[in-house]
Amino acid sequence: MMKFIHRFASPREFFRISGRLLPWLASLTLLLMLIGLYLGLLVAPPDYQQGESYRIMFIHVPSAWMSLFVYTVMAGAAAIGMIWRIKLAHVVAMNSAPIGASFTFLALVTGSLWGKPMWGAWWVWDARLTSELILLFLYLGVMALYAAFEDRRTAQRAAGLLAIVGVVNVPIIHYSVMWWNTLHQGPTVSKLDAPSIHLSMLVPLLVMTVAFTLFYVVVLLMRTRWEIIDQERRSNWVEEFLEQT
Amino acid sequence: MEAIQTNAIDAFTTIFRRDLKLAMRRRSELVNPLAFFVIVVSLFPLGLSADSNMLLRVAPAVLWISALLATMLSLESIFRSDYEDGSLEQLVLSHHPLPVIVFGKIAAHWCTTGLLLTLISPALGISLAMPTENLGILLWTLLLGTPTLSLIGSIGVALTVGLRRGGILLALLILPLYIPILIFGASAVDMAMHKLEVAGQLYLLAALLALSLTLAPFAASAALRVTLE
């Protein structure tokens, strides 16, 4: 097992294997995305309270979930990279950051689009919203720090360290924000917990979630491949590869 | 074993006294976080319409946010000047454990910023029309909160010290990490002004302090090692 991991972690093997996987994964993503959208937008019934506007949920909820998931992956990969000095883990961590930030941004935008009809305001300083916003800042911090260094190795380790410190802080942020908001006056915001969700809505939601996860994997692989090419552009196998294409 | 231990304590006091002395020498640095704190707090009555009911209600937030910004702006002094003149390189190469040295620097930073801010805060509270019986809790939250700000801040500075222009990047990195402290600190003062129980917040601030006391010197040292390469 360990041997396999190490083999896969070598840039060249990674490049070879991921090159084979990519087309399949990409088509699967596209397929699931289409199915999910079809089910969500056309098949699922309109909500008896919210009418059609709830359909934004099929984008909002998966991207909100992904924003948290990607952060965990990023911090985990950074920790692995720091502890075992695996180059590939650093690359994965740093390439996750912009993707995760995009998901976070998407969750914020779709959330506030949804919030306008629901709450009559684009933005409220509710606990969940606030911690999502802070999460975006954590992502941006990691990205900015990474961009600020000229030396790639230094940049990876410095930004990775920040990601790890941030992950210690994420639960603290989460709870502090909940506390702060509930301790004061009563909830100004209608509770988000929907009543037990109907199956015709749950299925597209799950399909979309899987599709988003795959999308993340595909983009991550693509970005990682290009970074490997860039990093190793002087080595023989990359030159061979570039000659072939 | 014995010998090494006392050496580490020596290193701590050497660094601590050195940094205090440097802060005294450049007199401006001692005065300025304080002055900044005072100025920002007094901008609010100017920006708001100075109606005292309104002032009173925003006072906890304003005091805490200003303390946070004043600390943040002075953070760079922990490492930057040492980085620029090459002293930091020498400290990293010393045979003492780096976290001890880093801890000495953080302690000196807190004494010249957070501690002073805390001590002056009651006067500013009064200027924002806060009732005197709530000044105690303001003092306590700042006393528990500002060391955490210095500790967490040191990680941020360590990460950005090698960059040409760390200043605002530092703010971006650090502020999200400061938010829980701000929330607990400001809400404790606010609740005390509404005569509510605030022990919970104080415990949390203390817990955050303990957590950062144990972790931050190590994280900052690791960050220094990385960025100095």
Place this chain on the structure above:
Amino acid sequence: MEAIQTNAIDAFTTIFRRDLKLAMRRRSELVNPLAFFVIVVSLFPLGLSADSNMLLRVAPAVLWISALLATMLSLESIFRSDYEDGSLEQLVLSHHPLPVIVFGKIAAHWCTTGLLLTLISPALGISLAMPTENLGILLWTLLLGTPTLSLIGSIGVALTVGLRRGGILLALLILPLYIPILIFGASAVDMAMHKLEVAGQLYLLAALLALSLTLAPFAASAALRVTLE
């Protein structure tokens, strides 16, 4: 005479383009005053109790104070890096009139900070629950006010650039000069929200802008000459 005039314009554009290019290169510098602005504005709902009525009432003050702080923090970039690597010496020794060169640097600074802050301010206004019909006036006050901030700020930076740790001393010098702008800017937005006439404030902001446009480049040049000795 003719020849010298076109040369001065050339010098202005060379410096302006150089500084913009530098700001682009260090990508972080372009993004960061903005990010700082956004973060500070969002600290307030966190420090306050996030009740939207309260937020609405402090919104003008908070937006203006944050814009002011964001500009202030980025001021150092006008001269400090040039001072540190010796470029400033070379610019001062160039045969072009120093105010022209300084003006080029200020213009580039405003484009990368004040202008961007102004453009993003409506979004932040919305997040503080400001009604959309008042966003226009917010934009206008910032558009008239932020160049003045950059202009006045340049004098402060020029005075402190030779000091080892200008940062906070700079804040101390600059803030008192910023206060009139803050008062006019914030009160204009506030009054507009109360449906009052604000043309007077806007004229005053415009007058301050005109005044500093004519004086600041000269004052900053004189300050540079003194501090570089």
Place this chain on the structure above:
Amino acid sequence: MAAQPETRVESPRLVVDAVKGARGDRVLFEDLSFALHDGQLLHITGPNGSGKTTLLRVLCGLLAPLEGVVRWRGQDIRSSVSRHRLESTYVGHRDGLKAELTAFENLQIVARLCGCPDGEGIDDSLRLLGLWEQQDIMVGHLSAGQRRRLALGRLILKPALLWILDEPFTAIDVAGREIIEAQLIRHLEDDGIVVLTSHQALVHSKLRDHCVTVSLQ
């Protein structure tokens, strides 16, 4: 203290007249006078801390002398600034390069500011300084010596009569030193004037022919 250049018929280009310089409370030189004609090189020597850098900064107008005047073409450089600025180039202790720009871009700015057309001049300087291959590297990535070479590029780009150089050979290797000395010789033979400090003796014999020395105590 002052050197005695050979008397000539034309009036001297640069005249330093009874100048007094001080840093803090300490007087570093007093009543210092000398004059330089076209084609002369002035080597300022003196032990560490004797005031060489201070003197150079006085000569290029960055620092006002406490007493006395510095004259360029007969006029005080503090009052008629622009002629002296146009005709002199100073390369100080610090390089005056932007670390975020490439070597080429840095020279481009120098060229634009002194009003000379860019293009060929820049290419020639880069080739001459042995930085042709580094032209698209950011200056922050260059080594100490490469940066110093680039800083000296402004001598080649800007057509100035008076060169004021503070320890120009710092961090520069033997080959680089030869290149720069050759430039100095060319400049002197074109009737330029050079004022420099250096703790190392000048290597090239031709330079020594043009050389006048002032030593500070």
Place this chain on the structure above:
Amino acid sequence: MAAQPETRVESPRLVVDAVKGARGDRVLFEDLSFALHDGQLLHITGPNGSGKTTLLRVLCGLLAPLEGVVRWRGQDIRSSVSRHRLESTYVGHRDGLKAELTAFENLQIVARLCGCPDGEGIDDSLRLLGLWEQQDIMVGHLSAGQRRRLALGRLILKPALLWILDEPFTAIDVAGREIIEAQLIRHLEDDGIVVLTSHQALVHSKLRDHCVTVSLQ
């Protein structure tokens, strides 16, 4: 590329084994190996930008080599850090002095951090470096050369076996240079080890006897 020190019976103190160093994407040296015994001086030469500074930073452990190891007393310096730190002194490009403290206070901190008793040691170093009269002047007010001398003071204060010096003679005048070369000779005769870079040849013939050269391309 590697130097060939004369073979000796004892095992070498400092071993550099197949080290590869790079900055950014550029490989500066690769498969570089050499070994140093007590009493040897290694002079690293090479043109500007060849990687001398980079190599020194690898040797003192500030920079991790991309490949290979550096061994001190047989142990990798990246894993058993404290022994190597205790026994070596690095004086880099930058002086590592605090401008706001006086010359004396700066040396005091160095003395305290390396655990040697202050007092006499500091006085001796100041005298030796010709800074006795400047001891109460703030370092910010010293000239470039005086500051460089003070930075080299840590060599005298801290009893270390290995000295790593990056262009130690920068900005230092002739008298200062002699003082420092004398210190180097004393150190080598006490079986110390010195690694240095310098674009100028070493003057003293005794130094040349101890000297090994590695040149980077």
